[in-house]
Amino acid sequence: MSGRLIMKLTVAEAAAVTADVSTFAFAHPRRPALPAWVPGAHVDVHLPDGAVRQYSLYGDPAERGLYRIAVKREDAGRGGSRWLHENLKVGGEIFVSAPRNHFALNADAKRHVLVAGGIGVTPLIAMARQLAAEQADFVFHYCARSRESAPLVAALEALCGDRLRLWLSAEGRRLDIAALLDAEAGADLYVCGPSALTEAAEGAAAARGWPEARYHTEHFAARADAGFTPEPFEAVIASSGRVLQVPADRSLLAVLRENGFVRGSSCEIGVCGTCECGYRDGTVIHRDVVLSHAARKTRLMPCVSRARGAITLDL
Numbered sequence: 120m121s122g123r124l125i126m127k128l129t130v131a132e133a134a135a136v137t138a139d140v141s142t143f144a145f146a147h148p149r150r151p152a153l154p155a156w157v158p159g160a161h162v163d164v165h166l167p168d169g170a171v172r173q174y175s176l177y178g179d180p181a182e183r184g185l186y187r188i189a190v191k192r193e194d195a196g197r198g199g200s201r202w203l204h205e206n207l208k209v210g211g212e213i214f215v216s217a218p219r220n221h222f223a224l225n226a227d228a229k230r231h232v233l234v235a236g237g238i239g240v241t242p243l244i245a246m247a248r249q250l251a252a253e254q255a256d257f258v259f260h261y262c263a264r265s266r267e268s269a270p271l272v273a274a275l276e277a278l279c280g281d282r283l284r285l286w287l288s289a290e291g292r293r294l295d296i297a298a299l300l301d302a303e304a305g306a307d308l309y310v311c312g313p314s315a316l317t318e319a320a321e322g323a324a325a326a327r328g329w330p331e332a333r334y335h336t337e338h339f340a341a342r343a344d345a346g347f348t349p350e351p352f353e354a355v356i357a358s359s360g361r362v363l364q365v366p367a368d369r370s371l372l373a374v375l376r377e378n379g380f381v382r383g384s385s386c387e388i389g390v391c392g393t394c395e396c397g398y399r400d401g402t403v404i405h406r407d408v409v410l411s412h413a414a415r416k417t418r419l420m421p422c423v424s425r426a427r428g429a430i431t432l433d434l
């Protein structure tokens with residue numbers, strides 16, 4: 120369940136752009152303009168089996184009649200991308216949410232350094248379009264295996280010109296993220312791509328004391344913490360003093376719902392931010408990839424996050 124507007128949209132365009140990436144454009148069957156968005160936003164795509172997947176919008180926000188997404192087919196994934204590749208054809212229909220943005224450009228940045236890995240290019244293309252239009256100071260580092268496997272590379276070249284740096288591992292060119300951060304101290308850094316890239320960037324940023332406000336990242340995969348063992352804990356409802364027991368095998372979100380608290384959700388793996396909830400005290404084990412360090416002092420994602428002992432929820 121999501122608190123966001125969900126629209127039944129029509130597939131206006133569908134095209135294969137690499138061996139495993141297809142792009143889709145969605146339009147409203149009657150309305151000429153879809154809800155507005157800014158670069159970095161993503162939409163929820165609702166699949167017929169009830170699953171929900173998040174995809175960044177890579178088009179131009181000024182093109183109000185279309186939402187454009189690119190989908191990499193992950194045959195070893197949870198099945199959503201495979202379904203979209205096999206079933207989404209021009210003229211078909213799909214439920215899509217209004218956009219949400221956890222990955223916006225910092226309007227106060229002096230310089231923007233965009234780092235994309237593979238399909239992670241999508242939100243950053245929209246950002247590059249805006250930065251180029253504003254004649255802002257930016258550079259775009261795009262990491263991929265080869266040019267043929269790099270989705271939307273031609274569009275990016277047209278947008279960025281000589282501000283694009285292509286790092287193609289098949290040609291032996293790999294981005295040194297630590298060296299990049301050393302060279303770009305003072306800039307704002309935006310990273311989207313596989314977890315190996317975002318974790319390397321996060322580690323390098325943390326090692327250099329890079330201010331959190333100037334480090335921006337977007338994840339579409341759950342936190343990789345396979346060794347995590349959930350423990351039971353108590354959730355105290357601040358408004359009533361009621362105490363809920365959260366067993367090791369249930370999420371806080373599930374327990375809240377079982378006890379009559381209506382909470383929206385979408386991904387239920389800690390990547391979308393829909394289920395966000397406030398808390399007042401206690402030791403939270405944050406397991407989402409959305410909240411900043413500052414936000415984690417008072418907010419949590421009950422679909423994945425847990426606690427030690429007891430926490431008091433702002434409910």
Ligand code: FES
Binds near residue numbers: 387390392407423
């Ligand atoms: S439902 Fe997506 S973060 Fe909780």
